[in-house]
Amino acid sequence: MSSAILQCEQLYSERDDRVLFADLSFSLAAGEILQIAGPNGAGKTSLLRILAGLSSRFEGELRWRGQSMLHNCAQFHRETHYLGHGAGLKAVLSPLENLRWSCALRGVSQADEAIFGALDKVGLSGYEYHPCLALSAGQQRRVNLARLFCSSAALWILDEPFTAIDQKGVAEIESWLAEFKTAGGMVLLTSHQPLSPSLGANVIDLGAH
Amino acid sequence: MSLVWAIMRRDMLASLRRGSEWSNPLIFFVMVCALFPLGIGPDPKQLAVLAPGILWVVALLASMLATDSLFRSDFDDASLEQVLLSGSPLFPQVLAKTLAHWCMTGLPLSLVSPLLGVLLQLPTSGMWALLLSLAIGTVVLSVIGAIGAALTVGLRKGGLLLSLIVLPLYIPVLIFGSSAVQTAVEGASYTPQLALLGALLLGAIALAPLAIGAALRISVDQ
Incomplete structure (x- = not known):
């Protein structure tokens, strides 16, 4: 090959x-x-x-x-995007704040539009500003999956x-x-x-x- | 630069919302300093002699206790893996984390220290020296402590080991820091001690992040 x-x-x-x-x-x-x-x-x-x-x-x-x-x-x-067992989310921060941080780590700045789009894609629009500890395990998993769509x-x-x-x-x-x-x-x-x-x-x- | 700012913002926001991370070292600092007049006796002269050393040792212990949590929560929730795999250089990332940690622990410690100086009968001539030496010194303590925290983050109970690793490295900072306050109390110029602390600070900022990054890689590699 x-x-x-x-x-x-x-x-x-x-x-x-x-x-x-x-x-x-x-x-x-x-x-x-x-x-x-x-x-x-x-x-x-x-x-x-x-x-x-x-x-x-x-x-x-x-x-x-x-x-x-x-x-x-x-x-x-x-x-590469690696999503492991751990969620990699700070429970006291909102999905938006968590994803802003992961975008910055990957060198994407001013990523808010992409983050809103990604959260919408994983079915979490409306939860952008809720702290992650208020989300269920499945929803936290989805926030984690939203990383995949924030940067290429x-x-x-x-x-x-x-x-x-x-x-x-x-x-x-x-x-x-x-x-x-x-x-x-x-x-x-x-x-x-x-x-x-x-x-x-x-x-x-x-x-x- | 935006990377550094984003990391500092996220860490400080999380620490502010959790509360215990920045308030516990501060409460520890205040309470232990308040114990000394009770233990030694309220004689102002005796307290004034001991005050520089007491304040510096207690601030050092408070800073060390706070260091254990530096990478702990990131390790537990796996965001440390995201940091290591981000493809961005580790140096600015760990430096930003450590500085954010200092802003939430060392900085408040330095700011309340003059109040505790009053409690311990420290002469007013030593206040500025206390504030400045702690402000510079606690950054060095945070940066050195971060090396220990990075080495022990993978262990279940790393607390005691962390202090064994870190305390010997704190000694130069303690010597120059408390000596700055002592000199100021005696009425002499304390600039040389501050300059030496500044040199320690620059050296630590230039070299420690390399060690912290390598230690984090080892801790996650399991």
Whole structure:
């Protein structure tokens, strides 16, 4: 695959002397969705943290746009959205204030219009000024997902994006994934539920390794 | 610059709304200083001799207690991951966080210190020296404390370890700070001590953010 943008070769990681995965190789090209499956404790989150650049507990080679991740990690981080288990929200601040901060971190200033648009897209218009502690777990998750629409990225890394989201919301998220895929974006996600077949996602099963 | 301002604004807003983060060190400072006249006795002469040292040591402890929370809430709610993965340089980010933390802890401490100076019978000639030395010194304390806080943020109970790491590094600040107040009380010029504190401040601001950033990366890498 010459068009692969993210390449992972022979990844190996262990935790407490237990091998999580070994000799794991895959690649991701524009417009591809990759689901990482496996039972609890199989190392899905560890793999995503390694790919996002948060964890260095691995051996192997990661390449982004053909260059080793060691050398262009700033560019990689700018082009990637990582949403992990934690919400990354300050409970006493409103969604608007939280997102203003995340936009500033990514170098987007004067982003209010984009933030209002993103909150509207995730179904939270009207909650812009409420403190996040007054929102339900599912709504907080949605604020977190709104990050994806505040600034552009080439790759989304989503760890269990469907947690605490209602059934209608799951379908919504899948439609956003489909939109992003059509626009040439790449998605890496973990989820225990099977994705809708129309997304055409590839699956890596860590339990099988 | 907008990055620095956005981070400071968010941290200060969160800290103002939570309340305990800025008020607890202040209450600690006031209460412990109020204990000394009770413990030593109300003799004005004796208190005046001890006042510079007492005020500086208690301010140092109050600042250290506040430091533990610097990265804690960001670590717990995973916004620290967003910081590390933002692709923006870490140096201005951690500097902004530390300065915001100082504005909510060290600055109020310095501002109330003259009142506590009155309580401890500090001669009026030492007030300006106290205010200025604390204002400069607490920034250094916050910046050095941030290194310790970044190293221990991944631990469940890092509080005691934090003080073991940080207290030895606080010693030069304490020496020059309390000596500035003492010199002012004696009626001599305290500019040299302030200049030395200023030099410590510049050195800390230039170098510590590198250490803080590296320590945060290590703490999150698990």
